[in-house]
Amino acid sequence: xxxxxxxxxxxxxxxxxxxxxxxxxxxxxxxKFSEFYASELTDGDFDARPFVLLVGGYSVGKTSFIRxxxxxxxxxxxxxxxxxxxxxxxxxxxxxxxxxGVIPGNAAAVDVDxxxxxxxxxxxxxxxxxxxxxxxxxxxxxxxxxxxPGILSGEKQRVERGYSFEHVVEWFAERADRxxxxxxxxxxxxxxxxxRVIECLKAHDDKIRIVLNKADxxxxxxxxxxxxxxxxxxxxxxxxxxxxxxxIGSFWDKPVNPLGAAxxxxxxxxxxxxxxxxxxxxxxxxxxxxxELVKRARLARVHALLVNHLRASMxxxxxxxxxxxxxxxxxxDEYVKVQKAHGLALGDFPSAEKFRSGLEAFDLSExxxxxxxxxxxxxxxxxxxxxxxxxxxxxxxxxxxxAAQADK
Amino acid sequence: xxxxxxxxxxxxxxxxxxxxxxxxxxxxxxxKFSEFYASELTDGDFDARPFVLLVGGYSVGKTSFIRxxxxxxxxxxxxxxxxxxxxxxxxxxxxxxxxxGVIPGNAAAVDVDxxxxxxxxxxxxxxxxxxxxxxxxxxxxxxxxxxxPGILSGEKQRVERGYSFEHVVEWFAERADRxxxxxxxxxxxxxxxxxRVIECLKAHDDKIRIVLNKADxxxxxxxxxxxxxxxxxxxxxxxxxxxxxxxIGSFWDKPVNPLGAAxxxxxxxxxxxxxxxxxxxxxxxxxxxxxELVKRARLARVHALLVNHLRASMxxxxxxxxxxxxxxxxxxDEYVKVQKAHGLALGDFPSAEKFRSGLEAFDLSExxxxxxxxxxxxxxxxxxxxxxxxxxxxxxxxxxxxAAQADK
Ligand SMILES: Nc1ncnc2c1ncn2[C@@H]1O[C@H](COP(=O)(O)OP(=O)(O)OP(=O)(O)O)[C@@H](O)[C@H]1O
Ligand SMILES: Nc1ncnc2c1ncn2[C@@H]1O[C@H](COP(=O)(O)OP(=O)(O)OP(=O)(O)O)[C@@H](O)[C@H]1O
Ligand SMILES: [Mg+2]
Ligand SMILES: [Mg+2]
Numbered sequence: 001x002x003x004x005x006x007x008x009x010x011x012x013x014x015x016x017x018x019x020x021x022x023x024x025x026x027x028x029x030x031x032k033f034s035e036f037y038a039s040e041l042t043d044g045d046f047d048a049r050p051f052v053l054l055v056g057g058y059s060v061g062k063t064s065f066i067r068x069x070x071x072x073x074x075x076x077x078x079x080x081x082x083x084x085x086x087x088x089x090x091x092x093x094x095x096x097x098x099x100x101g102v103i104p105g106n107a108a109a110v111d112v113d114x115x116x117x118x119x120x121x122x123x124x125x126x127x128x129x130x131x132x133x134x135x136x137x138x139x140x141x142x143x144x145x146x147x148x149p150g151i152l153s154g155e156k157q158r159v160e161r162g163y164s165f166e167h168v169v170e171w172f173a174e175r176a177d178r179x180x181x182x183x184x185x186x187x188x189x190x191x192x193x194x195x196r197v198i199e200c201l202k203a204h205d206d207k208i209r210i211v212l213n214k215a216d217x218x219x220x221x222x223x224x225x226x227x228x229x230x231x232x233x234x235x236x237x238x239x240x241x242x243x244x245x246x247x248i249g250s251f252w253d254k255p256v257n258p259l260g261a262a263x264x265x266x267x268x269x270x271x272x273x274x275x276x277x278x279x280x281x282x283x284x285x286x287x288x289x290x291x292e293l294v295k296r297a298r299l300a301r302v303h304a305l306l307v308n309h310l311r312a313s314m315x316x317x318x319x320x321x322x323x324x325x326x327x328x329x330x331x332x333d334e335y336v337k338v339q340k341a342h343g344l345a346l347g348d349f350p351s352a353e354k355f356r357s358g359l360e361a362f363d364l365s366e367x368x369x370x371x372x373x374x375x376x377x378x379x380x381x382x383x384x385x386x387x388x389x390x391x392x393x394x395x396x397x398x399x400x401x402x403a404a405q406a407d408k
Numbered sequence: 409x410x411x412x413x414x415x416x417x418x419x420x421x422x423x424x425x426x427x428x429x430x431x432x433x434x435x436x437x438x439x440k441f442s443e444f445y446a447s448e449l450t451d452g453d454f455d456a457r458p459f460v461l462l463v464g465g466y467s468v469g470k471t472s473f474i475r476x477x478x479x480x481x482x483x484x485x486x487x488x489x490x491x492x493x494x495x496x497x498x499x500x501x502x503x504x505x506x507x508x509g510v511i512p513g514n515a516a517a518v519d520v521d522x523x524x525x526x527x528x529x530x531x532x533x534x535x536x537x538x539x540x541x542x543x544x545x546x547x548x549x550x551x552x553x554x555x556x557p558g559i560l561s562g563e564k565q566r567v568e569r570g571y572s573f574e575h576v577v578e579w580f581a582e583r584a585d586r587x588x589x590x591x592x593x594x595x596x597x598x599x600x601x602x603x604r605v606i607e608c609l610k611a612h613d614d615k616i617r618i619v620l621n622k623a624d625x626x627x628x629x630x631x632x633x634x635x636x637x638x639x640x641x642x643x644x645x646x647x648x649x650x651x652x653x654x655x656i657g658s659f660w661d662k663p664v665n666p667l668g669a670a671x672x673x674x675x676x677x678x679x680x681x682x683x684x685x686x687x688x689x690x691x692x693x694x695x696x697x698x699x700e701l702v703k704r705a706r707l708a709r710v711h712a713l714l715v716n717h718l719r720a721s722m723x724x725x726x727x728x729x730x731x732x733x734x735x736x737x738x739x740x741d742e743y744v745k746v747q748k749a750h751g752l753a754l755g756d757f758p759s760a761e762k763f764r765s766g767l768e769a770f771d772l773s774e775x776x777x778x779x780x781x782x783x784x785x786x787x788x789x790x791x792x793x794x795x796x797x798x799x800x801x802x803x804x805x806x807x808x809x810x811a812a813q814a815d816k
Contacts, residue, residue, distance in 0.1 A: 220671070220673065220674045220677075221674060221677050221678065221681075224635070224654070224656060224674070224678075225651075227632070227635070227636065227639075228635065228639045228651055228654055229639075229651045230639075231635075231636045231637075231638075231639035231640045231643065232639045232640070232642065232643035232651045232652075233643065233649075233651075234640065234643075235639065235640035235641065235642075235643040235644050236643050236644060236647075236649075239644075241641075241644075243633075243636055243637045243640045243641075244640075246632070246636055248632060262670065262671075262673060262674070263628070263670075265628065265670060266628045266629055266632070266670070269629050270629065270632075273629075
């Protein structure tokens with residue numbers, strides 16, 4: 001059942017969190033992983049439910065879509081024909097028994113139990129445009145939503161936001177399990193601004209689905225023209241040959257508009273497909289988090305071996321600085337040495353630029369000796385604990401395909 | 409009425425033919441226009457009805473489409489689930505009282521009363537794969553059709569045809585008033601071979617319309633997927649931002665398939681739109697032929713002035729060859745001189761390569777003196793006869809927009 005599945009996933013993420021804390025984080029800390037690559041994972045990163053990011057022009061019905069999914073109003077939302085939503089709004093389940101409410105972005109970003117700490121990098125003017133709505137709604141037990149301000153075109157866009165809309169969308173896109181790109185079937189508009197945002201999302205195009213909303217506001221022939229024009233343009237922006245899945249319908253609680261009634265059956269089927277996709281997100285999310293931890297642990301291992309190798313090439317007492325600089329220059333050769341010595345995959349190595357710029361902040365000789373024990377512990381997580389966890393939640397061979405690919 | 413309109417167009421084309429013969433061709437002949445640019449226009453070029461070129465993969469229903477438009481079988485046609493049509497087939501009205509029949513390509517290409525004389529450049533192996541079917545059917549009084557062999561993909565394509573399929577399609581595309589690119593909604597296949605053919609048609613993308621045929625063979629949701637995928641891919645191949653018009657339906661005489669019955673109304677409307685488009689072709693065709701003659705007459709005039717200018721720069725008795733070569737080298741400068749002296753548009757000038765290579769075959773000094781009279785006659789056709797003709801058949805300002813553009 002859905003309930004059992006949800007608990008199984010929560011259990012799995014708790015296990016993953018324990019594996020990280022006990023078997024990966026110590027190695028990371030010993031070799032300053034977070035100062036080279038990415039900050040330490042917080043509880044929030046593991047506990048957060050998968051979330052759906054909604055992106056699109058203004059008034060396409062993003063906020064209404066979330067309302068429809070929740071089957072209720074939610075605090076902090078406003079719906080209207082003019083540009084209304086003026087902030088990013090994470091819509092999530094409150095703690096059991098807690099009253100519905102809105103938490104300001106500043107408060108949400110300092111809470112390590114929430115997955116928003118790294119949003120602080122976008123500064124105060126963004127955080128004052130960010131909120132977390134907490135409320136009770138059945139669907140929120142499984143997934144969260146992130147509502148965003150509608151993308152304006154031309155003149156309107158120039159009103160300064162005080163933060164980079166695109167960078168913030170990218171931050172959310174990276175962490176989202178699904179990105180819904182909404183369009184209005186009644187008023188198709190693919191502005192240059194929207195195209196730029198789509199460009200930012202391209203790295204995550206496997207997560208993107210299109211929603212052609214308000215599809216009942218036009219007659220079937222017009223719908224075909226609008227839909228055709230949408231695909232024609234999207235195919236040019238998103239250069240991948242694989243066609244993005246589009247869900248065509250009208251995602252709010254009003255009855256179908258008579259103009260589009262001939263497509264009623266189609267809309268119903270499309271909605272069922274979309275709901276089914278969202279229903280599967282928790283499973284996808286678990287797979288994704290596991291895959292990401294696998295990649296991270298592999299990088300932590302390579303990083304430790306790399307640092308140790310370079311350290312061992314240092315003379316004992318003087319000339320450190322110079323030698324270190326020389327080593328940094330011929331990093332690629334050193335990569336190959338380490339790779340051969342330990343039978344590693346070159347694909348697991350960090351980009352030379354990233355490693356070199358991380359290195360600049362440190363004196364190699366100050367890193368500790370290689371701890372065989374720490375390495376073995378992480379190795380154990382990769383070869384035993386994580387595979388066991390995957391089996392436990394029934395992740396199929398197909399789903400771990402990507403992890404296996406990274407493993408080559 | 410349709411009948412009156414048809415006669416008006418026939419009259420207009422007869423007038424245009426007379427203008428050409430009396431007022432443009434003499435200037436062309438005096439300065440060997442046809443040996444520089446394009447062969448002389450034949451009666452067939454003026455008399456031919458507008459025609460629709462059908463292009464697409466094999467078994468998408470091209471031949472069935474023509475059959476459906478004619479509402480009858482036609483000689484030379486074969487319909488079947490395997491690649492069937494193995495030749496180009498022009499389907500046209502026979503002369504009044506004439507029996508239905510098929511004329512072999514070789515015969516058709518030598519008849520100056522038909523618009524096929526320049527097809528002989530593709531050689532005997534093409535002509536043996538070309539036929540003209542002549543028969544009586546109401547729609548043929550207004551337009552003709554050209555059926556083509558289905559485009560095969562991969563291995564199958566390699567069976568040598570003995571002529572360049574793409575060049576032949578280009579020849580027809582250049583002369584067609586409408587190009588219908590057919591796809592099978594039940595089996596969408598945009599092969600590399602098809603993409604290459606579409607590339608060839610791109611210069612004429614204003615003439616292209618898409619037909620998504622057999623659209624009732626799939627359910628409405630699948631139709632949306634297929635149609636979306638088609639637009640996604642076509643937008644990439646045809647790089648224009650303007651979306652091509654697609655007609656979605658099932659173009660044969662069988663009743664609608666129950667699977668797609670929910671779209672019955674859509675299909676009916678789409679078919680009505682397509683028929684309407686075809687109905688307007690005679691008017692379009694008249695506009696196009698007039699525009700083309702305008703362009704041609706302007707080029708003939710420039711050509712005469714150009715030849716005369718270069719001729720005047722020749723010394724009297726010796727050194728011709730050398731001087732002529734030198735002139736050919738700095739053609740651009742000479743263009744500007746002629747342009748300024750006669751207040752011409754640079755856009756009316758031939759490409760330097762074309763003119764230079766034409767020139768190689770001649771001795772400039774052998775061209776006649778500039779005939780002011782011939783020039784004035786052609787000038788009169790451009791400034792009086794053709795505008796009068798346009799007025800007579802009610803060509804609107806919008807329709808002559810392109811001609812006006814070329815006029816700038
Ligand atoms: N499925 C629908 N069909 C028709 N109208 C809709 C639909 N969904 C929403 N609307 C209407 O469209 C307008 C905009 O809706 P909404 O505020 O949800 O859009 P939005 O994308 O959140 O806009 P913004 O970017 O300004 O926040 C409202 O008037 C709403 O009632
Ligand atoms: N609208 C339609 N719906 C379903 N089937 C169709 C339709 N039109 C044609 N067919 C079937 O598709 C097959 C191919 O038809 P047809 O021979 O007209 O295609 P074609 O494009 O001319 O093929 P080729 O390129 O081989 O000449 C035939 O079996 C025909 O009966
Ligand atoms: Mg909104
Ligand atoms: Mg055929």
